[in-house]
Amino acid sequence: MSLADTARENARLAFARTALAQSDITLERASVDAGFRSYWRSSGSPTHIVMDAPPGKEDVRPWLAIRDVLEQGGVRVPRVLARDVEAGLLLLEDLGTNTLLQVINEANATEWFDAAIDQLLPLQKIAMPAHFARYDEDLLSRELRLFDDWFLGKHLGHALDCPLTDPLELVYRRLIDAILAQPKVLVHRDFMPRNLMPLSSGGLAVLDFQDAVVGPISYDVLSLFKDAFLSWPPELVDWGVARYHERAQAAGLPVPALPEFRRDVDFIGVQRHLKVLGIFSRLNHRDSKPKYVADAPRFVRYLLDVVPKHRALEPLQRILDERVLPAVAALPAQGR
Numbered sequence: 001m002s003l004a005d006t007a008r009e010n011a012r013l014a015f016a017r018t019a020l021a022q023s024d025i026t027l028e029r030a031s032v033d034a035g036f037r038s039y040w041r042s043s044g045s046p047t048h049i050v051m052d053a054p055p056g057k058e059d060v061r062p063w064l065a066i067r068d069v070l071e072q073g074g075v076r077v078p079r080v081l082a083r084d085v086e087a088g089l090l091l092l093e094d095l096g097t098n099t100l101l102q103v104i105n106e107a108n109a110t111e112w113f114d115a116a117i118d119q120l121l122p123l124q125k126i127a128m129p130a131h132f133a134r135y136d137e138d139l140l141s142r143e144l145r146l147f148d149d150w151f152l153g154k155h156l157g158h159a160l161d162c163p164l165t166d167p168l169e170l171v172y173r174r175l176i177d178a179i180l181a182q183p184k185v186l187v188h189r190d191f192m193p194r195n196l197m198p199l200s201s202g203g204l205a206v207l208d209f210q211d212a213v214v215g216p217i218s219y220d221v222l223s224l225f226k227d228a229f230l231s232w233p234p235e236l237v238d239w240g241v242a243r244y245h246e247r248a249q250a251a252g253l254p255v256p257a258l259p260e261f262r263r264d265v266d267f268i269g270v271q272r273h274l275k276v277l278g279i280f281s282r283l284n285h286r287d288s289k290p291k292y293v294a295d296a297p298r299f300v301r302y303l304l305d306v307v308p309k310h311r312a313l314e315p316l317q318r319i320l321d322e323r324v325l326p327a328v329a330a331l332p333a334q335g336r
Contacts, residue, residue: 008054016042016050019082019091022209029098040183041094047080049095054086060088063210069186070212073126075119076205094206097186100165100193101229109232113240116196116224120244121251123206124185128214135187140271144168155293156327157279163211164323167315174312178267182216183254187212191220192227197214217248217255218264218273226269226302228276228295232249241265266306270313302326 005271017023018043027040030049036057040050064085070077081092104112118262122234148168152158188195188209195208219305225232225240232240238299248255255261280292306311 004120008052011087012040012050012052015084015087016040016091017084017091018047020044020048021207024085029064033226043105047094049092051090051092053090055086058084058088060090064090066209068210069126069129070123070206072211074122075126075211075234076199076203078205078207095197095199098198099207100196100198100204103198104193106233106236109236110243112193112198112204112245113188113224116191116193117244117247118299119196119206120188120191120203120220120224121247121253123188123191124217124220124248124253125251126186129184130182132186133213135179135184135213135219137176139213140179141172143275144175144271146282147274147280150281150285151274151277151296152171152323153295154190154285157321158323163220164319165321171313171316175267177270178264178312179216179271182218182268183256184214185253187215187219187225189215189219191223192229193224194227216264216268217253218261218268222265222269222272223323228298229299233302263310266310269306270303270316273302297328300324 003023013027016027021043026043027050028043030041036051036054042048042050052059053063053064060083064080064083067080075269077092080090080096081093083089099111100116138238141212146167148160148251152164153160158164188206189211190208195206196205197205199205203266221241224244225237242258245255245258255263279297280296280299283289284293300320303316307317307320316328
């Protein structure tokens with residue numbers, strides 16, 4: 001352990017002991033995410049969680065600001081018990097050890113998806129804060145470029161020449177235009193089982209919301225049913241999209257007719273799947289975090305399931321057939 005790591009460990013422990021007024025507690029790692037934040041569980045009873053966001057690498061203020069907006073809107077989020085914002089340390093309630101990713105399966109999925117929609121609907125009904133970033137053309141385009149640069153270029157080793165980039169540009173234009181035409185709501189951006197926490201009292205709490213923006217209403221629906229870490233049978237996905245649509249209409253959210261909404265989900269899905277392939281490749285090649293790119297075939301499968309349904313995406317189908325599939329040795333089976 002480096003001197004910097006030791007100093008950080010000591011600061012984290014001192015913060016927890018002071019916040020809890022207990023000089024003998026210890027901390028053990030609870031979880032870590034793809035960024036620089038880490039989470040630590042205290043000893044004793046009840047246990048608590050220390051969020052460690054190292055200054056200069058992570059900033060806890062956006063997380064705190066969005067947490068407050070969500071809580072005021074009726075979304076269940078972790079409670080903050082103590083904070084040292086300058087040091088990047090927060091003391092949170094401990095919501096448990098298993099996220100929804102660990103407990104959901106095909107037998108209980110409909111019940112849990114309904115519980116997730118219970119949190120998504122109030123999130124989407126929150127009045128869009130004026131200062132929130134927008135999922136605008138620049139952001140959509142930057143995300144799509146991750147597929148070019150990191151997945152096709154760096155991970156698969158393709159030259160980003162005109163025969164490759166010209167059809168992608170056409171598809172990107174069509175995707176962006178369709179996405180920008182969707183109704184706008186508050187968007188979590190990673191609303192999936194890994195970021196939902198079952199509560200002992202029932203229902204779910206929402207985690208990892210610091211990147212929320214104002215954007216297309218279909219985005220979080222797609223994230224929930226086309227997960228980054230597990231796959232569902234098509235009939236369950238179809239049920240989930242229809243179930244959300246039914247409840248969103250009843251809640252007064254601006255969803256279009258179901259056939260149009262399914263198309264919206266497909267198009268935002270293609271954008272998200274391309275982006276995630278780029279992000280996972282970047283985590284591997286730039287950040288030395290190879291475990292994420294192992295899920296790349298899942299996203300190729302998602303694309304293959306959707307792209308053939310839409311003539312507007314046909315240039316992307318050719319790239320998948322000619323450039324991607326030959327380099328992907330195996331595709332995941334449907335299911336977990």
